[in-house]
Amino acid sequence: MKVLTQYSVHFRDLDNSDYEYNFTVSDSFFDCFEKSEIKGGDIDVKLILSKKPNSLELDICLSGRVKIICDRCLEDYYEQIDFNDKISVELGDKTNFDTDKEFVILDRNENEINISQFIYEFAHFAIPLRHYHHNDKNGNCGCNPKMLEALKKYSNTKKNNTVDPRWEKLTEIKNNNVK
């Protein structure tokens, strides 16, 4: 988790004003999250932190590319992302980043805030629902044809291994007669 400590911002000593920070995200970032659909990437992250007396506002902008697995041919491909959203942070009793409210809560005794969870979530919001290789400029499927062929063969073998329903019926009759 050492990788993620670099996404901490010290805000305690800041005056009430806006501050800009820049980060980069690479493959090792996503290795820190076990369930990540994103397997890697190169993302520039810009954070504008607005410090207020009892709250912070984080304006986070992601721009770059992420590596995800194609649902069709199961090979990695890159998806371009551009995503921007804000997080309101209230200073409260106990840190809770998973509130169902419009804001998250940070323990008011904290001196810094780590934005890696927000980067992770925003990157996942930014990717399309379906993960497919893009078509090439001639409109042809961008998937690996060898993988598609292999997957087709595999699913056909699976189909052939299932029992013909007519035989199933006969076996049933036969079994009943035995009883």
Ligand SMILES: [Zn+2]
């Ligand atoms: Zn593909």
